Amino acid sequence: MDNNRENWKAVSRHLFDGNFGLERETMRIDERGALAQSAHPFASSGHISRDFSENQTEFITGIRQTPEAVCEELERLHRRALRKLSAHPGGPEYLWPFSNPPRIFSDSDNPVAQFNGDSRWKTEYRKYLKGKYGSRLMLYSGVHVNFSFSEEFLQALYEQCCIGIEDRTSFVNHVYLDLNAWGTRYAWLVVYLTAASPVYHSSLTGGRNEREPAGSEASGTSATPSAPGASGTVKSRYASPRCGWDGYWNTFDPILDYSDLGSYVESILKYVESGALLYPAELYYPVRIKPMGRYSLDTLLHYGVNHIEFRTVDANPFEPAGVCVEDVRFLHLLILYLLFRPDRKFTEEEQKQALADMKTAALMDDGVILSGGLSVHDSAVRALAEIQRFFREREMGEADRERVMETLEYQKAKLVRGGRYADRVVADFGEDYQERGLALAKKYAAELLG
Incomplete structure (x- = not known):
């Protein structure tokens, strides 16, 4: 979309309006720190579900109008779950604080979620995923951040910028499609700033070596994972293994058509029809538009796009509920910045580069080179400076400007040596991931339950 002052002025009154939703996955553990083997204890809750396995709990907030409100709800859901887990008949259970799982004693530690009746297909689908990708990848847990613009914002944008687009629904679809493309281009930045899982227990890989990053020789990285210490702790070459080259991705680089919503849907369906994907939901992509x-x-094609989902945020072990409100605020600023980037065709080569950049940004070595020719660290410095300059040049109230700059300064502080979440995790948990992780899980349970 054109980045001009008239377009900005048209929406400035509703600039920070929006709708936020969070999905946070985590593993239930028992008193010893092993994966819980009990059945999912929240069957009647629409906000506390499960993902792949019986012991992978997923918290799903409602829609809230601010980052603060949605993070507060996520914390309330954690408190509600922990209250029930603390009184579990088989002994107290806790919520593992990392995206990487705790120690795995056997493949049977990760039982496929059991659904019955009309939902039986969900169990069969999970068995299919286990057979195709292996059970270990299913143990990764993350955070999905969902966002939609307010109706007032979209209406103001439509009245100012709808030239050449016949109706409002088509315009909104165009806005989100373009944002999806730009969000994928910038997925590397989200990964770099939120990666928080550089250590794991050696049982995660079962003796298998981490996959060598693509193009590692050209990028100059020779980083290798450490040998397991006495505690079984491994320091990964990745700041976020789940987002890296060895993570939970399709076995091919999906190429999507962003020209219009119909073409976008067809480009996904071609992978289903070819057998590359069983269902559209098997498309593992860093950013997704949803109805x-x-x-x-x-539903997406019939009713249009309702919101956008960013899927590469790690669970933050420095927050009791796994999400830092400043990171949600930053994603909102990034969305606004990307919204006003000019429309541009997202070519096949660009899409492949974007996915490669995202996986490269997941490495601990921030000297690796992205497709633009700069290191990931220097690319992040430049990107944050451009975002900051963009907001400095826009008209807004003083309170809003102060809030924007505080959020960007929080992210810029991660760019100093040792400032990323991943650096802090290595410092705090790099010697004994399992025992210190268990202690942290119990500490957060005590704090949330008061």
Whole structure:
């Protein structure tokens, strides 16, 4: 979309309006720190679900109008869950604080989630995923940040910028499609700033070596994971293994058509028709556009885009509920910045580069080179400076400006040596990931339950 002052002025009154939702995955553990083997204890809750396995709990907030409100709800859901887990008949259970899992004693530690009746297909689908990708990848847990613009914001944008687009629904679809493309281009930045899982227990890989990053010789990185220490702790070459080259991705680089919503849907369906994907939901992509309600391509095509989902945020072990409000605020600023980037065709080569950059940014070595020719660290410095300059040049109230600059300064502080979450995790948990992780899980349970 054109970055001009008239377009900005048209929406400035509703600039910080929006709708936020969070999905946070975590593993239930028992008193010893092993993966809980009990059945999912929250069957009647629509906000506390499960993902791949019986012991992978997923917290799903409602829609809230501010980052603060949605983070507060996520914390309330954690408190509610921990209250029940503390009184579990088989002994107290806790919530593992990292995206990487705790120690794994056997593959049977990760039982496929059991659904019955009309939902039986969900269990069969999970068995298919386990057979195709292996059970270890299913143990990664992350955070999905969902966002939609307010109706007032979209209406103001439509009235100012709808030239050449016939109706409001088509315009909104265009806005989110373009934002999806730009969000994928900048997925590397989200990964770099939120990666928080550089250590794991050696049982995660079962003796298998981490996959060598693509193009590692050209990028100059020779980083290798450490040998397991006496505690079984491994220091990974990745700041976020789940987002890296060895993470939970499709076995091919999906190429999508962003020209219009119909073409976008067709470009996903071609992978289903070819057998590369069993369902559209198997498309593992860093950013996704979604309809209201249950995700399906039919619903997306019929009703249009309702919101955008960023899927590469790690669980933050320095927050009791796994999410820092400043990171949600930053994603909102990034969305606004990307919204006003000019429309540009997202070519096949660009899409492949974007996915490669994202996986490269997941490395601990911030000297690796991205496709633009700069190191990931220097690329982040430049990107944050551009975002900051963008907001400095826009008209807004003094309170809003102060809040924007505080959020960007929080992210810029991660760029100093040792400032990233991943650096702090290595310092705090790099010697004994399992025992210190268990102690942290119990500490957060005590804090949240008061």
